[in-house]
Amino acid sequence: MTPRLNLMKIAPKSLQSLLDLTNTIAHSHLEKGLLELVKVRSSQINGCAYCIHMHSKAARAAGETEDRIYLLDAWHEAPCYTERERAALAWTESLTLIATTHAPEEDYEVLKAHFSEEEQVNLTLAITTINAWNRMPSASVPCPTSEAPMRPDADETLVFQALRPKLLRLAYRMLGTLAESEDIVQDAWLRWSRTDRQQVGNPSAFLARTVTRLCLDYLKSARSRRESYVGFWLPEPLIDIGGSPDEGMEEAEDVSMVLMMALERLSPLERAAFLLHDVFGMPFSEIAPAIGREEATCRQLAARARTHVRAAKPRYPLKGQEGEEIARAFFDAIASNDLDGLKTMLAEDVVAYSDGGGKIPSTLQPIHGRDKVLRLVAGLSAKPGDAPRWIQAATIDGLPGFIAIDRFGTLQTTAVAIAAGKVIAFYTMRNPDKLRHIESLVSGMGFSRLRPN
Secondary structure (H helix, E strand, C coil): CCCCCCCCCHHHHHHHHHHHHHHHCCCCCHHHHHHHHHHHHHHHHCCHHHHHHHHHHHHCCCCHHHHHHHHHHCCCCCCCHHHHHHHHHHHHHHHHHCCCHHHHHHHHHHHHHCCCCCHHHHHHHHHHHHHHCCCCCCCCCCCCCCCCCCCCCCCCHHHHHHHHHHHHHHHHHHHCCCHHHHHHHHHHHHHHCCCCCCCCCCHHHHHHHHHHHHHHHHHHHHHHHHCCCCCCCCCCEEEECCCCECCCCCHHCCCCHHHHHHHHHCCCHHHHHHHHHCCCCCCCCHHHHHHHHCCEEEEEEEEHHHHHHHHHCCCCCCCCHHHHHHHHHHHHHHHHCHHHHHHHEEEEEEEEEEEEEECCCCCCCHHHHHHHHHHHHHHHHCCCCCCCCCEEEEEEEEEEEEECCCCCCCCEEEEEEECEEEEEEEEECCCCCCHHHHHHHHHHHHCCCCCCC
């Protein structure tokens, strides 16, 4: 193994000025979320995958959504950033990309319009400081805002449990089902417990590679089952009720329906390369042995995957009370067979997705267009008592939605995608095999299932 040159230990005084400046900026009056967005964008331009990962994590902790972090490299076109944030990001790119020339005057004029003179100084210092950290050799010094690396000789259980949420999210994104993801992570634990950890330099990278290989092996066998799946396949719904995601998925806000649907259209290798690099910040040099491909091939796989994911044109879901109110109004219109009210809520190009897995009646293919969706709802609610019954509002795979049952006691979840005040898509899960983890939630609410008439 190549020895790592750690400048923090060898020349601490040389780095003290950078450390002092970093601490000063952290305690400035600039918004923490804004600073983290700037740090992520600088790291993206500099190509520091480790810093991208760490600053993205810090941005989430500061309240940033996954969409805003994911779309940072396309902030010019994305409408989810404020004018103040756009001014800061433009200034970040100017100071990060300049070489022998100076920052464009127009970018500075925009900066002055949104930041005071003191804020301009602090922001400029923040950008130049993070650029300095980013451009150090990756093996030389850890990013000052990163977590301390875990020692390979630390207690095996503590190390694994600290990494378990990350590993579960990785497996869930690869497979789309919680049960199989739990099994994969458990298999990874068994391998970890049998491994000589003195030979493991980076437990996080080692376990991510292990989970990825296990997922790829599983997908080889699961692909044939997926291809013979009855009806349209949807990922197993990840439920968040009142801000409490499913156990073990603490950072579930970064698992969106849009991303999961886009990942499903990728090959297993493309999915692995994209997730490990773009989402979890692993360098291609470590991804290559994880998926058994050359480093250049991994770059191509990730690039192709990135193109497909961006082509999915992610929308910006409403969150909190507003999203819940629209989801409730959408449900009420369906339950009361109020087609006129429902028509005003649906976008003209709305799409209805349903997954029954061949075990519960559902549409076999997506229904496209408002008129066809209205006819579908009218048919489902034609008989009194056929409409679903409300159980609970919930965030489902990052979208506002609800849990309900029909008159036969069939459990289902519906996630509602909204843009410009209109429902552009909704995803209904009825497959009982994918709803087992929600049964306990329903039981915990003391809800009695309905009996068939």
